[in-house]
Amino acid sequence: MVSRADAVREKLEELIIEGAFASGERLDETTLSKKFNVSRTPLREAFQALAASGLLDLQTRRGAFVRHPAFDEVIEMFEVMAEMEAFCGKLAARRITQNTLHALSETVVLCEAAVESDDINGYYNANETFHFLIYEASGNAFLSKEARKLHRQLKPFRRMQLKVRGRLNQSLAEHRMVLDALVAGDSDSAADILRDHVAIQGTKFNDLIVSYRRASQKAATA
Amino acid sequence: MVSRADAVREKLEELIIEGAFASGERLDETTLSKKFNVSRTPLREAFQALAASGLLDLQTRRGAFVRHPAFDEVIEMFEVMAEMEAFCGKLAARRITQNTLHALSETVVLCEAAVESDDINGYYNANETFHFLIYEASGNAFLSKEARKLHRQLKPFRRMQLKVRGRLNQSLAEHRMVLDALVAGDSDSAADILRDHVAIQGTKFNDLIVSYRRASQKAATA
DNA sequence: AAACCAATCCTTGCATACAAGACGCTTGAC
DNA sequence: GTCAAGCGTCTTGTATGCAAGGATTGGTTT
Numbered sequence: 095m096v097s098r099a100d101a102v103r104e105k106l107e108e109l110i111i112e113g114a115f116a117s118g119e120r121l122d123e124t125t126l127s128k129k130f131n132v133s134r135t136p137l138r139e140a141f142q143a144l145a146a147s148g149l150l151d152l153q154t155r156r157g158a159f160v161r162h163p164a165f166d167e168v169i170e171m172f173e174v175m176a177e178m179e180a181f182c183g184k185l186a187a188r189r190i191t192q193n194t195l196h197a198l199s200e201t202v203v204l205c206e207a208a209v210e211s212d213d214i215n216g217y218y219n220a221n222e223t224f225h226f227l228i229y230e231a232s233g234n235a236f237l238s239k240e241a242r243k244l245h246r247q248l249k250p251f252r253r254m255q256l257k258v259r260g261r262l263n264q265s266l267a268e269h270r271m272v273l274d275a276l277v278a279g280d281s282d283s284a285a286d287i288l289r290d291h292v293a294i295q296g297t298k299f300n301d302l303i304v305s306y307r308r309a310s311q312k313a314a315t316a
Numbered sequence: 317m318v319s320r321a322d323a324v325r326e327k328l329e330e331l332i333i334e335g336a337f338a339s340g341e342r343l344d345e346t347t348l349s350k351k352f353n354v355s356r357t358p359l360r361e362a363f364q365a366l367a368a369s370g371l372l373d374l375q376t377r378r379g380a381f382v383r384h385p386a387f388d389e390v391i392e393m394f395e396v397m398a399e400m401e402a403f404c405g406k407l408a409a410r411r412i413t414q415n416t417l418h419a420l421s422e423t424v425v426l427c428e429a430a431v432e433s434d435d436i437n438g439y440y441n442a443n444e445t446f447h448f449l450i451y452e453a454s455g456n457a458f459l460s461k462e463a464r465k466l467h468r469q470l471k472p473f474r475r476m477q478l479k480v481r482g483r484l485n486q487s488l489a490e491h492r493m494v495l496d497a498l499v500a501g502d503s504d505s506a507a508d509i510l511r512d513h514v515a516i517q518g519t520k521f522n523d524l525i526v527s528y529r530r531a532s533q534k535a536a537t538a
Numbered sequence: 539a540a541a542c543c544a545a546t547c548c549t550t551g552c553a554t555a556c557a558a559g560a561c562g563c564t565t566g567a568c
Numbered sequence: 569g570t571c572a573a574g575c576g577t578c579t580t581g582t583a584t585g586c587a588a589g590g591a592t593t594g595g596t597t598t
Contacts, residue, residue: 097376097551123580133553134580135357139364146368154319155559155580170458174403181399236392319581345550355583360551377550377589 099136103143110149110160111250117162121150148247165303168251172296175248178241179225180289183272186231187281194231195277198224202269209262217262218253224269228276228288255298265291321358325365332371332382333472339384343372370469387525390473394518397470400463401447402511405494408453409503416453417499420446424491431484439484440475446491450498450510477520487513 106126109115127137141158144150151161163171201224208216225245229238255261268291275284328348331337349359363380366372373383385393412420423446430438447467451460477483490513497506 099551100376124578135552135554138361138581139551142361142364143368146365154322156561157580167458170456173456174459174462177399177403181396234392234395236389237396240396321581346548356550357582357584361581378591379550 097136098132099139099143102130102132102136103140105130106140106144107147107149110144110162113162113250115160117160119160121158121160123158147243163247168248169296169300171244171248172251172292172299175241175244176289176292176296178237178244179228179292180285182229182232182237182241183276183284183288184281185233185237186228187276187279187284189233190231190276194227195273198227198231198273198276201227202266202273205266205269209266212262214256214262217265218256221265221269228272231276251299252295255295255302258298258302261298264294319358320354321361321365324352324354324358325362327352328362328366329369329371332366332384335384335472337382339382341382343380343382345380369465385469390470391518391522393466393470394473394514394521397463397466398511398514398518400459400466401450401514402507404451404454404459404463405498405506405510406503407455407459408450409498409501409506411455412453412498416449417495420449420453420495420498423449424488424495427488427491431488434484436478436484439487440478443487443491450494453498473521474517477517477524480520480524483520486516 115121121141123134123137123141127134130137141150141152145152145158148163149161151159153159201220204220205217205224208214208220222245226242229241229245232238232241256265268287271287272284272291275287337343343363345356345359345363349356352359363372363374367374367380370385371383373381375381423442426442427439427446430436430442444467448464451463451467454460454463478487490509493509494506494513497509
């Protein structure tokens with residue numbers, strides 16, 4: 095059975111990640127409890143959980159505020175994610191099984207198909223599976239869990255930069271290289287490729303922000 | 317102002333880490349709420365928070381169970397911690413300030429004094445400061461926060477292995493080497509030394525567990 | 539004697555009522 | 569006209585009551 099608090103958390107999480115709320119917006123308990131048809135108690139439990147994963151900022155006696163990570167923080171998170179993936183890759187190169195290798199190569203095929211048909215969502219999903227498989231293959235359940243958590247937190251920002259022209263093809267090529275390194279059992283190379291593969295996402299994201307800021311500055315001075 | 321829920325969380329956390337409850341023990345809401353003189357509501361909020369940090373296992377309609385990480389999981393956590401520290405060290409070697417370097421060398425002096433007087437607690441505290449300073453010096457606030465979190469989770473297990481004979485001196489020597497590498501700005505070397513410094517803690521912990529198990533097995537067959 | 543089923547009790551999940559703090563608005567004074 | 573203080577309202581924090589889902593125990597059957 096799934097508790098109402100859990101259901102509410104899930105729904106709210108989706109809304110926040112989708113960007114349904116402005117950053118810094120205060121979430122009113124009464125309003126939301128009406129919207130979800132639950133009392134304030136399970137809603138508050140959901141708030142707690144969301145605060146734990148960093149999506150809300152709970153201030154005593156003041157309320158729950160939506161917390162889209164600041165851009166600087168996202169850059170930092172990509173920096174950590176890169177290193178984490180590298181470590182996963184390093185371990186995975188030594189510990190991965192034939193079965194998982196097979197599953198991995200299948201996700202690469204899916205990615206190829208998605209690139210063919212310019213299906214960003216399709217690519218996005220296959221990409222996620224690809225990375226999760228590697229986390230799992232690290233053979234370190236704790237690491238895998240943490241990596242998934244961080245991956246999830248970066249979800250909306252990864253999505254943004256996937257839309258940059260040409261990135262899909264490049265990303266796919268990187269996936270192929272990772273797969274090759276894992277097949278070869280070359281842990282250093284797997285680590286390095288994965289590190290760059292993720293780091294470049296942070297860089298692309300940064301580029302995006304800079305261009306955004308330039309645009310808004312121009313608009314302001316015009 | 318600090319809410320009662322926060323106060324309860326803090327107190328409970330302390331109790332769990334201290335080992336006041338058996339692993340897997342179920343925490344009764346009514347009993348505990350009486351003990352802390354609060355209602356079940358803030359207590360339940362505290363449960364949520366503790367579950368988020370991994371100290372409790374909340375099962376729907378069944379209750380809250382104390383969750384001391386399994387030994388295997390602790391080993392995994394040390395593995396991740398080692399890599400995280402290595403990354404902190406790598407960044408810190410490039411970004412550390414004179415002030416922080418100075419503060420670091422002071423903690424080394426404190427560690428020396430603690431070793432002299434065989435003061436495990438003193439060493440323990442100075443050791444913590446040493447590591448936290450390095451996290452901070454990474455210049456990546458997100459990384460620093462995550463590293464502190466993991467460090468905290470490993471607290472009780474680190475403490476255990478510090479009691480092994482000769483470990484204090486060895487640890488101190490490693491601290492000196494880390495400091496040297498940071499002063500020299502040698503990021504690779506700082507990373508490697510820190511990785512080993514932490515990994516060895518996991519190894520020592522593992523040794524401890526193995527010897528425990530042997531002992532209890534002997535006792536059982538005797 | 540053991541196993542299974544049922545009924546009761548106990549515990550959690552949720553709703554609601556109440557208390558207390560924060561924010562805003564109004565009013566008065568300088 | 570502006571600033572500050574006080575009061576009122578609104579929102580969060582906490583307590584408690586009620587409902588629903590497990591667990592346990594006792595009885596019955598094989």
